[in-house]
Amino acid sequence: MKFNIGTIDRILRLVLGLILIVLAASDTIGWWGWLGLVAVATALFRFCPLYAVLGIHTCPLNSRD
Template identity: 55%
Template sequence: MIRNIGLIDRYARIVIGLALIAYTLKDGSLGTGWLFAGTLGLILIATAFFSFCPLYTLLGINTRQKSSSV
């Protein structure tokens, strides 16, 4: 599994994922659209944790910087 998610992309996924999970659990009850928002939030956090996005692989996107060897 080749990592294809950069640092800024990881942080954005974590923040958005946590926001979606917070939306899901707002007011102590499950709000409207909780299944979609909660699932999407968990997927974003999981892809940030592993630094790998299968959709990026299919689309040929790579936000990770190439390491330069000096």
């Protein structure tokens, strides 16, 4: 799998995803806060399927497997 998420993008996804998960777990926001799991997963795998479809890559090393 080729990486398409760069370092800054990865950090932002991880932080915002974790914030959403914590807010959802504490019932501060609704069920949609659990969508933060998607952001965390894409940050961990460094691959975003939507970026692949749209041809976007923020990773300078996108040719690595």
